[in-house]
Amino acid sequence: MNPINRRTFVKNTALAGVGAGLVIPRLYPAPNPVVPGERPKQTKSVTVLNPHGQVPVSFIIDDSTTLVNMGHYCLPQFAEAWSSSKGPERFDVPWQSWPKEIPDSFVLEFGQFCREQGVKGKYSIVPYPACVGWIDRVMPGWSPAALRDSLKLVREFMMPNWDIHPEMISHTRVIDLKTGRPLPRKPDGSYWMENGGWCEGKSADEIGAYIAYALQILKNVDLPCEGFTTPGGFGNPAMENLEIGGMQALRSVFNVEVPHYFKYVISDSGESTQPQVEFAKRIDSDSPDFIVNVPSCTGDWFGAWHGGNPDPMDQVTDLHITTDFKKGRMVEVIEKGEPACFLTHWPNMYANGTGQNFKSFQVIVKRLNKAYGNRIRWMKLSEIARYWAAKELTAIERSGNSVKLKAPVGTPGFTLKIDSPGNGEIAPRFAPGPASKFGQMKETKQTTGPLSSGEWRRGESSIELCIDIPKGTSALRLS
Numbered sequence: 001m002n003p004i005n006r007r008t009f010v011k012n013t014a015l016a017g018v019g020a021g022l023v024i025p026r027l028y029p030a031p032n033p034v035v036p037g038e039r040p041k042q043t044k045s046v047t048v049l050n051p052h053g054q055v056p057v058s059f060i061i062d063d064s065t066t067l068v069n070m071g072h073y074c075l076p077q078f079a080e081a082w083s084s085s086k087g088p089e090r091f092d093v094p095w096q097s098w099p100k101e102i103p104d105s106f107v108l109e110f111g112q113f114c115r116e117q118g119v120k121g122k123y124s125i126v127p128y129p130a131c132v133g134w135i136d137r138v139m140p141g142w143s144p145a146a147l148r149d150s151l152k153l154v155r156e157f158m159m160p161n162w163d164i165h166p167e168m169i170s171h172t173r174v175i176d177l178k179t180g181r182p183l184p185r186k187p188d189g190s191y192w193m194e195n196g197g198w199c200e201g202k203s204a205d206e207i208g209a210y211i212a213y214a215l216q217i218l219k220n221v222d223l224p225c226e227g228f229t230t231p232g233g234f235g236n237p238a239m240e241n242l243e244i245g246g247m248q249a250l251r252s253v254f255n256v257e258v259p260h261y262f263k264y265v266i267s268d269s270g271e272s273t274q275p276q277v278e279f280a281k282r283i284d285s286d287s288p289d290f291i292v293n294v295p296s297c298t299g300d301w302f303g304a305w306h307g308g309n310p311d312p313m314d315q316v317t318d319l320h321i322t323t324d325f326k327k328g329r330m331v332e333v334i335e336k337g338e339p340a341c342f343l344t345h346w347p348n349m350y351a352n353g354t355g356q357n358f359k360s361f362q363v364i365v366k367r368l369n370k371a372y373g374n375r376i377r378w379m380k381l382s383e384i385a386r387y388w389a390a391k392e393l394t395a396i397e398r399s400g401n402s403v404k405l406k407a408p409v410g411t412p413g414f415t416l417k418i419d420s421p422g423n424g425e426i427a428p429r430f431a432p433g434p435a436s437k438f439g440q441m442k443e444t445k446q447t448t449g450p451l452s453s454g455e456w457r458r459g460e461s462s463i464e465l466c467i468d469i470p471k472g473t474s475a476l477r478l479s
């Protein structure tokens with residue numbers, strides 16, 4: 001089954017509930033924050049814009065790992081678990097004939113194209129993919145050297161531009177953390193699958209321990225993570241505990257300053273795709289608690305997740321961005337100025353070696369870069385999460401032409417619009433710390449386009465400026 005259908009289902013169900021005026025507080029998870037938590041004071045005359053004034057764009061890859069083709073190995077387990085409830089026809093695909101491996105040569109080819117085009121994003125590494133083997137111990141069917149090489153490729157070649165996320169432990173069966181074996185069947189004969197159900201009634205600590213187990217395996221092979229991805233409905237229906245548990249897990253295993261996660265698809269036009277900063281607590285302290293939910297603005301529109309039936313290229317590309325750059329979900333979201341993350345599954349990108357979806361992807365990326373150039377900024381999910389944490393949680397105080405900032409996390413490219421900067425001579429200066437000297441910022445005559453850090457420009461009755469904002473207190477003087 002396509003885990004993304006589950007995500008969309010979850011979202012639509014939540015909205016249907018709201019529309020009908022029903023109060024369903026916990027059973028139906030909402031795509032937007034269950035609990036945003038604390039927010040600081042931000043003066044109305046100062047607005048935080050996009051990073052460097054550019055729209056963030058990112059590519060999210062689910063169901064990737066080392067070597068193992070999750071399409072081939074997950075299918076029989078999904079079919080066994082869900083044929084009776086969801087209908088056997090959904091699983092009637094020739095998975096036996098599909099390749100067992102997605103080779104490193106494809107990772108290289110894909111990664112090389114992305115480097116040339118500046119693409120950044122998120123790449124899952126499922127630590128115990130479909131129960132085939134453990135990436136930190138042994139992968140039956142492959143030599144230890146092949147596993148080592150594959151991990152090295154992820155670490156050295158992919159990681160600079162891609163966040164690594166676990167997608168829970170196996171992405172199929174729920175694992176007993178004490179024994180490392182899949183849980184036995186439920187009394188009714190059905191299976192505990194990571195995609196849904198297991199989290200119901202579990203505490204934040206229990207869910208956190210499960211996520212921490214997955215993260216620890218990635219830590220064992222030197223793949224640091226700042227976020228995680230839920231396999232489909234993992235976490236339903238215990239969303240608050242998923243988020244709190246996930247935050248705890250990322251903090252305890254990797255000491256992550258800005259934890260984030262990917263779970264939601266927000267593909268209806270008119271709905272905001274802004275990342276959500278959730279459960280913010282103690283934002284005045286040195287180590288505030290929060291987690292950032294970064295959604296995708298598309299489903300996997302390349303075809304069925306397993307790569308067995310790629311959709312026609314024209315259809316796939318045009319759903320994202322048309323040849324004239326005028327239509328498509330990416331166009332819609334970018335024109336709105338909101339982060340545009342799009343999505344596929346790694347078996348789908350590979351499409352059993354046919355190359356079809358990789359070609360569609362290349363067309364989409366080239367169209368995006370051609371249509372928007374430096375109006376967009378390719379970012380990793382962790383970079384987007386960090387920016388949104390700073391945007392939401394920085395206290396902004398203004399008194400005349402003095403602006404005081406207190407940021408619980410720092411971020412590069414923090415871009416502000418400041419209204420009514422006064423009638424006198426404007427020459428913004430920035431002091432990056434409480435004891436720092438004010439340094440002159442550089443005026444640019446470019447009225448549009450990106451701003452570099454340290455630059456500012458005039459607007460009609462406002463100015464825009466861009467700084468690398470540090471964690472803690474900093475200050476601006478406009479004249």
Ligand SMILES: [Zn+2]
Binds near residue numbers: 062063171232
């Ligand atoms: Zn997945």
